Amino acid sequence: MALTRQLAMGAVIYAVGSFLVGVAPGFAFLIFCMVIITVGEMVVSPPSTTLVANLSSAGKYGRYMGLFGFFQTAGRSLGPTVGGSLLDIFASNKIIMWGLISLLALLASALYILFGRKLSPDVNSGLKNIRETTGNA
Secondary structure, eight states, X not given: OOHHHHHHHHHHHHHHHHHHHHTOOXXXXXXXXXXXXXXXXXXXXXXXXHHHHHHSXXXXXXXXXXXXXXXXXXXXXXXHHHHHHHHHHTTTOHHHHHHHHHHHHHHHHHHHHHHHHHSOTTTTSTTHHHHHHHOOO
């Protein structure tokens, strides 16, 4: 399966888990939501690093991974700020707040699909680096 398709699928799982937080009736259901969000993260993590490796040019793998790590950390840093702002604005309506967060994940999913259409099948596959290191075509 294409890496960008895996990323899109993971983003949809994130969206479902996030939306369900807004309708959670209690703590046990919130635990269930966190399990769903964790599955989304498990789906997203491997293809994201593989795609970064595939996009990197020869000799610049470390630079690409460093930049990827920077933006990943920036997202984790900005997430609580954006979430806190949404909580301040929509404190009375959890569904709207978590729905907006879910819409961001769905937007990311759509952008992954569009990005995948611009990539060659070789880059969008997890096999590129395996072929290069083993010499198999």
